[in-house]
Amino acid sequence: MKIIVDAFGGDNAPLEIIKGCAMAVEKFEDVDIILTGDEETIKKVAEENNISLNRMEIVHAPDVISMADHPTELMKSKKNSSLAVALRMLSEGKGDAMVGAGSTGAMLTGATLIVKRIKGIQRPALAPVMPNASGKFMLIDCGANAECRPDMLVQFAHMGSVYMKNVMGVENPRVGLANIGTEETKGDELRKETLQLLKKEPNLNFIGNIETRDVAFDGADVVVADGFTGNIILKTYEGVASMISKKFKDVFKKNIKNTLATALMLGDINDLKKSLDHNEYGGAPFLGVKKPVFKAHGSSKAITICNAIKLTRDFVASDVIGKIAADISGETAKQDK
Amino acid sequence: MKIIVDAFGGDNAPLEIIKGCAMAVEKFEDVDIILTGDEETIKKVAEENNISLNRMEIVHAPDVISMADHPTELMKSKKNSSLAVALRMLSEGKGDAMVGAGSTGAMLTGATLIVKRIKGIQRPALAPVMPNASGKFMLIDCGANAECRPDMLVQFAHMGSVYMKNVMGVENPRVGLANIGTEETKGDELRKETLQLLKKEPNLNFIGNIETRDVAFDGADVVVADGFTGNIILKTYEGVASMISKKFKDVFKKNIKNTLATALMLGDINDLKKSLDHNEYGGAPFLGVKKPVFKAHGSSKAITICNAIKLTRDFVASDVIGKIAADISGETAKQDK
Numbered sequence: 224m225k226i227i228v229d230a231f232g233g234d235n236a237p238l239e240i241i242k243g244c245a246m247a248v249e250k251f252e253d254v255d256i257i258l259t260g261d262e263e264t265i266k267k268v269a270e271e272n273n274i275s276l277n278r279m280e281i282v283h284a285p286d287v288i289s290m291a292d293h294p295t296e297l298m299k300s301k302k303n304s305s306l307a308v309a310l311r312m313l314s315e316g317k318g319d320a321m322v323g324a325g326s327t328g329a330m331l332t333g334a335t336l337i338v339k340r341i342k343g344i345q346r347p348a349l350a351p352v353m354p355n356a357s358g359k360f361m362l363i364d365c366g367a368n369a370e371c372r373p374d375m376l377v378q379f380a381h382m383g384s385v386y387m388k389n390v391m392g393v394e395n396p397r398v399g400l401a402n403i404g405t406e407e408t409k410g411d412e413l414r415k416e417t418l419q420l421l422k423k424e425p426n427l428n429f430i431g432n433i434e435t436r437d438v439a440f441d442g443a444d445v446v447v448a449d450g451f452t453g454n455i456i457l458k459t460y461e462g463v464a465s466m467i468s469k470k471f472k473d474v475f476k477k478n479i480k481n482t483l484a485t486a487l488m489l490g491d492i493n494d495l496k497k498s499l500d501h502n503e504y505g506g507a508p509f510l511g512v513k514k515p516v517f518k519a520h521g522s523s524k525a526i527t528i529c530n531a532i533k534l535t536r537d538f539v540a541s542d543v544i545g546k547i548a549a550d551i552s553g554e555t556a557k558q559d560k
Numbered sequence: 561m562k563i564i565v566d567a568f569g570g571d572n573a574p575l576e577i578i579k580g581c582a583m584a585v586e587k588f589e590d591v592d593i594i595l596t597g598d599e600e601t602i603k604k605v606a607e608e609n610n611i612s613l614n615r616m617e618i619v620h621a622p623d624v625i626s627m628a629d630h631p632t633e634l635m636k637s638k639k640n641s642s643l644a645v646a647l648r649m650l651s652e653g654k655g656d657a658m659v660g661a662g663s664t665g666a667m668l669t670g671a672t673l674i675v676k677r678i679k680g681i682q683r684p685a686l687a688p689v690m691p692n693a694s695g696k697f698m699l700i701d702c703g704a705n706a707e708c709r710p711d712m713l714v715q716f717a718h719m720g721s722v723y724m725k726n727v728m729g730v731e732n733p734r735v736g737l738a739n740i741g742t743e744e745t746k747g748d749e750l751r752k753e754t755l756q757l758l759k760k761e762p763n764l765n766f767i768g769n770i771e772t773r774d775v776a777f778d779g780a781d782v783v784v785a786d787g788f789t790g791n792i793i794l795k796t797y798e799g800v801a802s803m804i805s806k807k808f809k810d811v812f813k814k815n816i817k818n819t820l821a822t823a824l825m826l827g828d829i830n831d832l833k834k835s836l837d838h839n840e841y842g843g844a845p846f847l848g849v850k851k852p853v854f855k856a857h858g859s860s861k862a863i864t865i866c867n868a869i870k871l872t873r874d875f876v877a878s879d880v881i882g883k884i885a886a887d888i889s890g891e892t893a894k895q896d897k
Contacts, residue, residue: 466776
């Protein structure tokens with residue numbers, strides 16, 4: 224399996240990206256890497272840091288698309304950027320999947336315009352897998368589509384369900400619609416219409432509305448939202464988790480007494496930290512495009528990239544895209560009746 | 561000052577409500593209480609628990625409106641409920657403000673239909689004051705209006721700003737619009753239109769869009785949202801805070817070693833817990849109605865009710881409603897030009 228990696232995406236590129244790829248190659252025998260980016264720099268960084276480029280092919284791409292560039296520059300002035308080259312190669316079948324930690328907007332634009340949508344899919348969605356009280360859940364969409372129609376949310380529900388089952392190993396994933404109350408009459412028109420559509424869907428374990436208070440407590444395996452609401456949930460979630468963790472950390476470091484007390488249970492606190500760390504989950508797939516495209520967190524370290532490659536490998540191996548296509552064409556057939 | 565309290569609203573009514581009123585009366589010399597509810601029960605509960613009813617008048621109201629009742633029953637079958645009687649008395653000028661811990665929907669309906677809106681206000685909003693990394697902020701609206709127009713959000717911004725300045729003592733409150741990015745082009749149509757209106761508002765310290773990741777880190781003193789988005793933020797915030805705190809608690813109680821280690825810094829952990837406890841903030845005012853109506857948390861204990869009465873006292877004393885009315889009529893005058 225060949226996974227194309229944008230060596231120049233993310234805050235810690237290219238060093239942590241190259242390191243993460245080397246980790247993945249060592250860990251997964253069936254994975255070869257194609258790195259896109261400035262060839263000379265990649266070779267120099269690898270050499271300086273004693274990183275083996277074994278089973279890694281470098282495809283030269285001199286430009287970098289930055290957060291400051293408009294995403295559509297990917298098709299114009301930045302068509303020789305590491306991201307554009309990676310997505311073009313994926314589209315042309317020169318690799319099985321693509322991983323990047325760069326600008327979400329540019330990756331979404333590129334995935335939609337270069338890799339293109341699965342037939343029948345109205346809009347691709349960005350769908351992070353996040354930690355909760357007892358494991359993990361998928362939030363779909365979390366920002367690709369600020370305004371949505373009910374039928375788009377129904378497709379998100381299907382795509383999320385297929386991914387959680389096949390990549391994350393959740394049997395019969397529970398799908399909930401993020402809303403301001405559990406009753407059927409709650410929410411705005413988008414929620415009310417979507418709820419009625421989701422209730423009628425076959426092949427979906429739809430459990431109804433879910434209040435966002437319950438999202439952190441494992442209320443559903445797939446939380447469905449329009450991109451605006453999903454992004455609000457994602458960022459509130461990250462912000463509050465980070466703030467509360469920081470507050471505890473401040474207590475632990477307040478004085479010598481507290482530092483010593485904390486040292487007595489450091490292993491357990493580190494385990495907790497790890498269980499809540501998004502780096503453990505690697506990032507978010509773009510669901511709805513024709514080939515697997517996986518967004519790693521912008522602040523990705525080597526371990527995050529390695530995890531992202533692992534998830535992308537499972538994404539390819541379990542043929543999630545074929546299954547989404549089959550699911551959606553069934554849905555389309557049903558609607559055509 | 562006379563504050564009317566619904567003795568039968570909330571999970572811990574009537575005991576904790578009566579206790580909280582007694583605490584408030586003792587603490588604040590200028591506050592007298594009117595308790596609405598079943599007279600015999602109130603007297604019995606007070607006697608059995610040795611609570612003095614000094615400076616508390618009881619107004620008999622035999623019914624209770626429950627979470628299961630439709631809010632509009634307040635005007636029909638439940639017009640003799642403790643809540644309906646409390647709001648009618650407020651409307652008739654028999655008290656200066658009203659505090660309740662019962663159903664939010666019923667309180668909102670009653671506040672709007674019985675107490676009525678301030679002239680010029682399109683919709684009242686429910687606006688909790690919540691803890692953040694370094695203090696507190698107001699989230700307005702958090703669920704009173706699931707669908708909003710831009711001009712309603714502008715009014716929320718003004719009302720929140722007046723409250724935070726006059727009741728919470730924040731000089732020149734920073735007002736942010738909850739959105740999925742800080743750039744002006746971010747968000748849906750509602751956000752884009754609202755941003756342009758807010759930028760033009762005089763008498764408002766508008767700081768632009770705020771990402772919800774920054775809400776927990778004191779990004780603004782007043783966070784403006786439509787009721788749907790606000791409710792999503794509120795419940796995600798509460799859910800994640802509660803989940804992470806529980807995770808730490810589990811570590812602290814995991815075994816004897818950890819329990820002992822925790823004991824060494826228990827004071828600091830309790831201080832942290834207190835700083836994040838919504839009970840410390842007492843609840844949320846309904847802003848936009850003609851008289852102060854204050855919603856205490858449904859799970860309020862005596863201390864929460866006492867805090868709610870304190871905030872309601874400041875709400876009355878600082879003439880927030882007069883100031884909102886003046887602010888809005890200025891705004892209306894400006895729009896009429």
